[in-house]
Amino acid sequence: MINVTVANFEAEVIEASMHTPVLVDFWAPWCGPCKVIGPLLEKLETDYAGRFKLVKIDSDQEQQLAAAFGVRSIPTCVLLMNGQPVDGFMGAMPEGQIKAFLDKHLPAGAEEAEADAAEPDAQDALAQGDLDGALEKMREAVQAAPDNDDARFDLVKLLLEMGQDDDAKVAFAPVIAKTAGVRRLDSLQRWMAARDAQADVPDPDARAAELQAAIAANKRDFDSRFALAQLLMAYGQWTAAMDELLEILMRDKAWKDDLARKTFIAILDVIDPPKPKVAEGQVPPEDPTVATYRRRLSSVVLS
CATH class of the missing domain: 1.25.40.10 (Tetratricopeptide repeat domain)
Incomplete structure (x- = not known):
């Protein structure tokens, strides 16, 4: 994380975004929501291991930069790629929504690419009725990319469909804290709760x-x-x-x-x-x- 001013903006933001996406966090010391999202963005920069660069701009001290980006409230985050703003968001969003925002734009990391490559094989195995083969591929995908929520969703869902509820809970445990911000994970938790509610029903x-x-x-x-x-x-x-x-x-x-x-x-x-893959625009x-x-x-x- 780098603090940016007018003096180093060109080098740390514009030039840097030519080879690595740069997420600009406009904040101020008095802003309560900024204190919530700031540490979260720093954590994600570490988790994403170089897939984007985080910089912070104090909107009170750097009013010229804030005005140039049309910042009207803080926190405001703007993502730049190849020297140009491509997207942004305002407010202290939860981690799951920020990750969805980033994943929409950032190139896949090596782990994510490996997980994505395993997904078609898993779905092919499912289509052929090979549940054990699909389960193995899904486990490989989660192992390759533990933070890939889609891969984990598919694994936990299949385990539940196979009646392996205890294994499903073990696979789900690392993301329990994320359920408030990631709807699909919340959905899995509700399904598991429904199954647990019937555990003591004899008939x-x-x-x-x-x-x-x-x-x-x-x-x-x-x-x-x-x-x-x-x-x-x-x-x-x-x-x-x-x-x-x-x-x-x-x-x-x-x-x-x-x-x-x-x-x-x-x-x-x-x-x-x-969803099956379709041509761009469809x-x-x-x-x-x-x-x-x-x-x-x-x-x-x-x-």
Whole structure:
């Protein structure tokens, strides 16, 4: 991390961005959110091992530079490549969102490239029904790039699908702290919680019948509806689980701090299959079930 002024701006930012992307962090000593995001950006610079360079500009001391970038609030971060700004963001975003921002622009590191190379092999093995082969490839991808959240998502998801919940929890443990900032990881955690909630249920069918009876007696028994949705979710009955969650959302959109909506989104994340590669400018096709239930969710939430 380098402190930049007008005097060294040309060398440390413009010239440096010709060979390495430069992330400029506009901050000020009095800014509370700046104190939150600053250490996080420094950590990411270390984690990304040379894939980008972080510089800091005190917007109070360097008002000429702040004005040149149109900075109106801080923290503001601007990414430069080849001497030109390419993107930016304002505010103290969580780590997962900052990584998504960086990954959208930065060239892949050696570890990420190795993980990306393993992904098609894993998906081919899955398509052929070779679960053990796919699992091996996914483990290799995570080992090559421990910070690759997509690779870890695929590994934990497959372990859960194979009923290896304990192994899934071990694989998930290194990213538990990231769930608040990475939605797909949060979705996996919600799925694991649903499975854990059924661990002591001796007869799932009897439990489902009991919950359905409670719902029939009182359609606003949201606790029973959610418990039924979790039971269905645990056993992979995805559309039935989402139907129950929609019933809650139609009656109370914000029930228990958006619990029904967040769980619905978690199911969509879990069942959404990997997107095939398409030509530049084209949009990969969406799974019909996922597309249908996304529309149903939007219709209910926006009504």
